Amino acid sequence: MTDVNMEVKQQELLEKYDSESRFRVFTNKTTGFLVSAFAVAISLYHLYVSYFGTPVTLKHRSLHVALIVALGFFVFPGFKKARRDRMPWYDLGLGLLALAPAAYIWIDYLGIVHRAGIPNQWDLFMGVILIALVLELVRRVTGLALPIMGILFMLYAIFGQQMPGFFGHRGYQWQEVVNHLFVSTDGIYGTAVGVASTYIFLFILFGAFMAKSGMGQFFNDIALALAGHTKGGPAKVAVIASGFLGSINGAAVANVVTTGAFTIPLMKKTGYNDEFAGAVEASASVGGQLLPPIMGAAAFIMAEVLGVQYRVIVMAAILPALLYYVGIITQVQMRANKKGLKGIPKDQLPKVKDVMKERGHLLIPLVFLVYMLFFSGKTIIFSAFLTIIVTVMVSMLRSTTRMNAKDIFEALDSGARSAVPVAVACAAVGPIVGVASITGFGLSMAYAIVSLGGTSLLFTLIFTMVTCIILGMGLPSIPAYLITATMAAPALVQLGIEPLVAHLFVFYFAMFANITPPVALASFAAAGISGGDAMKTGFESVKLSIAGFIVPYMFVYNSGLLLQNTTLAQGTVVIVTSVIGVIMLGSAAEGYFWATISIVPRGILFVASLLLISANLAQDGVGLLIIALVLLFQWRKAKQQHREVISV
Template sequence: MPWYDLLLALLSFPSTIYLFVNYTEIVTRGGLPTTTDVIFGTLLIALVFEAGRRVTGWALPILAFLFVLYALFGRDLPGIFRHRGYDWDAISNQLFTTTEGILGTAIGVSATYIVLFILFGAFLAKTGMGQLFNDLALALTGHAKGGPAKVSVVASGFLGSINGSAIANVVTTGAFTIPLMKKIGYNKNFAGAVESSASVGGQILPPVMGAAAFIMAETLGVPYTDIVLIAILPALLFYIGILTQVHIRATKLNLSGIPRSELPRVIDVLKERGHLLLPIIFLIYMLFFSGTTVIFSAAWTIIVTIIVSFFRKSTRMSVKDFIDALENGARTTVSVAIACATVGIIVGIATITGFGLNLANAIVSIGGESLFLTLLFTMIACIVLGMGMPSIPAYIITATMAAPALVQLGIPPIVAHMFVFYFGIFANITPPVALAAFAAAGLSGGSPMRTGFMAMKLAIAGFIVPFMFVYNNEILMIGTTFMESFGVIITSVIGVVMLGIAAEGYLLGRLNVLFRLIMAGGSLLFLHPALMTDAIAVVILLAILLLQWLIRSKKKPPHTAEV
């Protein structure tokens, strides 16, 4: 370790020790910082900036630094973003000694819930869970049209729902699936786009959801299980949209799957590693049916994972595996904690200056009386704010800045937070800064920008679904039962499939631009919750199907009579 790294590591102790020792005195001063407070606060803030730069790259620290400048010089700005101005003493006090700064909700959740679920994922990885997901996806979908692409979607969904990191997911499953996709004939940009869009989707798929679900639950004051339940259907619609386009592209290009003789059998995969699903089943039971806390459930699930690994020799963890899992979990936890601490600077400044409320008012003002325009501007704001960031800081920033705009319009807070969460993480596949797409392009050898735009097209359902659940809360299963929402579920699935058809421009044959636009319009009618719009959408779908069938029938050569 270089001497300066050791020095910075040692300097990270005094500030937190100072808070621990002088806690009572700091509380009784009621927000009036002393010179010593400012010194230790400045030290901590500087260290968080440097740690954030090393762990997350430049984007997040630069954004945090701009917010600090805004706090110092915002008094000189015109318009609604002007504030009374703050000196460094007030800023350092806000960020250092309050629970609305660096040591806020995000860092608290990372030190309790998130660290345990990261360790859970690290232990699962050491038991060979990634291999299980890959083999299971191969066995289930490898033989189908465009099989490797479907394997990528299924495997990335499985793995992403556990590890919750889009880029890590791309690197893990993409190294295996992208070469397979290219081998059977998929374009290299399309192969990278499939992997990146499916990997980003893992962050919205329960049970872990990129760990941002824990922060959402803590912020809203609702049980974590409520977040998981409302997230299930939108996430499935997202993946149905990707699978639809993958299948249609394979049909259009006449791409076959992998021969069954080269694929593992489902029964063999489950015999060899199926027992590794037991910890996930145990976790679901503990979270939903045991009545225990999330922390208790996660801790016991880690223990169960270790025990289950000994069921077969191929998955048994050695002492080295155990230590490696702890190390990998600690390393990942550090990166999450540093990201949460850095974003705490942004949240603290937004709170003290009122920036978040001002931005929300600006969005509502620009949107006027139109809910759709307000949602559209909120979406754009979330994508911009989430650029170049992991899912957790992206969610925290968008929840602080953009979600209040939707809440002001009467949208339930949990729906507003889910809306901004979706678009915050989709910044990972939205050019010009699409980190997941760039990582996939590195593996496929494709163009990062083209991969990003293709990933956006594949994830088009994910860009539409949040609008759907704002207008129709039944998709989130809020205030309704599964049976009551069954009709909405069916029409939503058909609408997403139609959207995929319109995006790819192929049904029974190629669709021209006019038919694609009509199909896209019909899909949106299906996604709108009303009997009349559903009826019109059915007519559109049947009419295009009939026309495609007639066109295809005319193109078939006539049968010749046998002599």
């Protein structure tokens, strides 16, 4: 397949499975330039306020939403089959209308503050416009799920007194609901938009600059150089490259399509079947959002919601994320061993020295970012701003990565466009979170989940997991987390689980909705590239991600896996035993270690691996003993098979 054909197929898959990528491509150069200039202006505004400071909260958030929604109507067509080479007059009108609520807030800010919850007709009029435009744009960008949920929650706020049981409440007038969603910081201009207008926008912009400098190519090349020659090397390349890129951009489906176009054909060429090749790419791409330091920007939302420092989230997330990837790598290795797959010959691979010489300097911005976030004492916003500047400067060190004025313009343009789906989704979550805050829906939902689980923590966790996967179907990662954090996390907190642990638990399963059938967009996109069956690829993705499905249960029962309240010695024991446990879990899932594992030892190994992941010394000892016995049995079995092969 030629490069042109591959690009066409990538775009087709993106548009099919990732509605966030259905941008207009204008044939009229003047229109295209004006829209790009508007996008660049949005990026420059966010860079400006990150350095000089943001205006008053409501003013800044309203302007952010207005600019993003306007750009959204300019670049996203109303329907899948609508023409994408021009902008119809009504989308231009809707885009300009989107600026009106922010202009109104800036002009009458003192009046809005003085009215303090007693809206006038203009307040209500502008509020209705804002809500309608946000819901319409999010329909275009992410599909029907979010707008339908937003409308249902607003109806729930108005007609709540007619709801039965503990979901009933006193009910609110529509004017109260509109005013709460419009001029309070608990509605559309809530925490999610606050984080989107600062941290998230800047890190998406950082990702655009990194992509423009060639970071994606660097990750692919260095992964090939390090792991391409090993057994099943291309699959390991997919895991490494997709994990790093997923952490930076947080876009699972887009990551699958862009990285997968390169890695999936390589995996198939070395002997992996279609479904497994697609599943490796899907599970690795989704896992990037669990991987520090950026975690697809969700860590910033979580820190804001919980009121803790960003570094606390990152430190807690490190070990579970690494265990997730160890689980995938283990199954990749075991599948290669079982099928006798080879890697790519070294003479066909780039050399580490050459890759580092050509593009290794692109790691400097990442190292600088980590330093700024964890050791400089500077704010996250300022750190992101400086990192973008450093990225541009570092790109100048080599001609192959050097960014000229056109590249910088395109990065500013791309960053603003890429921010639209996340930012408008954060705004669209406003009606859900806002209504939940005034009606107590979150507590009612928590009560329902706890009631279903009874006195059993395990059953409550299972019901919470199912709830998170259902709520996360077809949604971008950040709104998926916000919705599950509002509806499901309180149930775990009610049972005495630490809020951070509860939020990480729901975040994991909200992310896994992307690979869990029947709605598994990342898996389906990967199947579109591999040519495999979509549902089989989804189930294969779940199997590859089995460590990710189990580890959240483990850190709920023992927060040592989050390296909290633990000494260096205890933390070392937890890391060693949990890594061994995940390796054994992957072997049990794949059914291979030195030789094929029959069904009974496989089940025993599965149980023993769970004992190790639990981070309890007594259970660790039992688990290690059982694993040692199973591996001894496997070693003898492999030795016997080797003798039989020699004798034949």
